[in-house]
Amino acid sequence: MCAMSQSLQRNSTCQGRAPEQAVPPGVRTRKGPLVAPLWALLLLTLLTGCPIMGGYPDETGPRYSGDHRAPVADSAVDPASLTVVTFNLAFAENVPEAITALSSAPLAEADVILMQEMDAPAVERIATELGMAYVYYPASVAKDGDDFGNAVLSRWPITADAKINLPHDDPYHQQHRIAVAATLDIRGTPVQVVSVHGATPIVGLGARLEQAETVLHAVEGAAPSQVIAGDFNTSDPGSLTQTVQLFTEGGFQWASEGVGDTADSIIGGLPLDSVFTRGLTPVERGVDMRPAGSDHHPVWVRFAWPP
Template sequence: MSIVQSNNLTKGNYRRPTAGEFSYCRVIIFIGCLLIVSCRPTKNYLEKDFPVHQSLTKYTPLNHPDSLLSIVSFNIEYGENIDKALEEIHGLPIKDLDVLLLQEMDEKGTAQIADELKFNYIFFPISFHRKYKRNFGNAVLSKWPLSQPRKSILPHDRPFNKMKRGATNAVINYGDIKILIYSVHLEIPLMSLSKRIEQLNYILNDINKNDTLNHIILGGDFNSMFKNEVREVVTHCENQHFTWHTKGIGYTSNKFNVLRPTLDHIFSRGFRHVDSGKLEEYAASRDALQCVSAAAMRLCGNASLRQCVSTLVRFYNLYFFQIF
């Protein structure tokens, strides 16, 4: 990248860097800052399914499962600004939220959101963040009872500070239907793409070990910074018969100026896609733009799922899927 037009650094020789040059400089500076602050070894929680913070069955909806199940995924930067995040969650154009996937959380923020929404929850910390002095992990919140909570410790450590990544998963007991759901957060691009794909494949292999559940949702922050990384993530999921519901929504972060990556995705197995989109301007997220995703699934009592009414349900700029 050349920012000056000649070798003579005299007055008048400078040109204004292009937007693309600014963008890539911001990426380099951002990664450099991460390198500086991340050299101290991280405390990881490597015990199987421990420590755990949970309230699996405290709340049970008075109503029975109807034709609509809505799911939202939200990355809240380091579990901060919880009050603002709650304000934004309450402001979502969703009449009746059922499930919330959270990334970059700690146990206090998870419990606060769950209590405010009257949701059950499961949170597994994967590491202790030394800078923010708090635990760091993913959570699943549901107004429906949860069961079978598990923590997946992903392979490979972050360079320099040895930080681990993980996925939190549980079974949502949606009436007689059991839905296996994963809240995912892959490593940032300080790690090579091949190793991040190995993290994804670890999750996919873990899912395939469970051959008793037909309805699976995989959502969260995949840290796919560039187009080739998005292609790799999508290809590996589609090869395992997952549907990419967020296809075509465009970037989900504008943190790096004109370099606007698609970091966040929703995949599923056993659901029919209806619509997709994105919500913008979430101040509690790490970016000025954060992808917030929802899923709508239609059921018809005891009738065959394949006979369910396929009425299109639309809210502004959200994702919708239909169960089959």
């Protein structure tokens, strides 16, 4: 679909297309290669897979961006903390409910929202409602004709961004997966944030670990403070443990450790979404279990600031 809002800015041709708050009820918070049976992999793929009809392998786009921050959006003083949310909105099909959730504590004061399974109109609408800048890159085109990709939304200026193509496309759904990296200027301090959407278990754990390793190599040395977060599809046995180990060996801390399951399925909760950091200190973390328009639940981490 080529039609889009005039406020969206695209740099390539259309190709077919703050302070701590009280935590309310319904929010869990905490302070301070194995081989699965084939039937299990197939089931997990059905639970987490998405119908796709094409991909965007171009490293430069398509790209969308916008800035809906207030004219004097940057605080006159350094923030007391930095809150990052990661949220897979499940094909961006329920944007109003997502906006309601993201406008309520503890998510309302998020400085950064990293989103997956988004299309451009949904990102534009959420950024407009929340008063944030954004950058969005689609990875694939879904069967309904809508784009499917990752976004970074920020209350701070986005000074640079990049699309990171991930290896090992899903051969069954023709899914191409990406990460989107953005550098933020927080009162003169650069912070890089990365929104990741890993493949489903059908490609195998080794392939998904190579996807995570691709992200780590792509952002190495990009900024002294970094946050990498998103849907890593760590639903099969051993996948979460080995993903955490990979990031730990790469110098990152598992900032969302202990939040528990982050997505719903017919077989129960699944720990699909994680937040990793380097150069920042997590002081509080949680998962908002209230309805948010998706089978995933927003995961948030509050970091101490300055770093």
